[in-house]
Amino acid sequence: MGLGKFGGGVGAARFLVEQGALVTVTDSKPAESLVHSLDELNGYDIIRHLGGHDLADFTDTDLVVASPAVPRESPFLDAARNAGVELMTEIGLFVRHCPAHICGITGSNGKTTTVSMTGAILEAAKKRYWVGGNIGGSLLASLPDITAEDSVVL
Numbered sequence: 001m002g003l004g005k006f007g008g009g010v011g012a013a014r015f016l017v018e019q020g021a022l023v024t025v026t027d028s029k030p031a032e033s034l035v036h037s038l039d040e041l042n043g044y045d046i047i048r049h050l051g052g053h054d055l056a057d058f059t060d061t062d063l064v065v066a067s068p069a070v071p072r073e074s075p076f077l078d079a080a081r082n083a084g085v086e087l088m089t090e091i092g093l094f095v096r097h098c099p100a101h102i103c104g105i106t107g108s109n110g111k112t113t114t115v116s117m118t119g120a121i122l123e124a125a126k127k128r129y130w131v132g133g134n135i136g137g138s139l140l141a142s143l144p145d146i147t148a149e150d151s152v153v154l
Contacts, residue, residue, distance in 0.1 A: 003027040010040045010088040011138020012065045055133025059083040100150040
């Protein structure tokens with residue numbers, strides 16, 4: 001839910017298709033507003049419900065991956081919760097499958113700076129690391145390359 005323009009929805013959709021899932025992408029925005037993101041999904045067998053949502057997409061499914069921009073009180077997410085459907089974010093999907101140690105940086109201000117500085121420290125220490133979250137695209141596509149010895153900063 002919420003394909004968006006910054007890569008998280010695209011990354012989650014591609015990852016899930018590659019894992020063998022039947023994926024539906026749904027966004028309240030029409031296709032014309034999501035051209036770049038939709039282009040990134042060319043060649044992937046994905047159902048697209050754009051310009052609005054279909055309640056069945058939230059109740060007749062195993063998992064809903066919601067963009068952080070989707071309000072927690074969305075009636076569609078409430079319907080999924082009431083139907084017992086698992087809800088998560090793209091980052092949650094990544095964390096579930098990532099074999100590396102993960103350092104999560106949270107807060108209202110300074111996250112990008114702190115993540116960048118942490119990455120620079122790991123680089124100076126000659127450690128293999130990955131940086132993601134609001135400071136780049138989805139790391140889901142990098143999962144095959146990430147090892148248990150690596151570090152991830154989100």
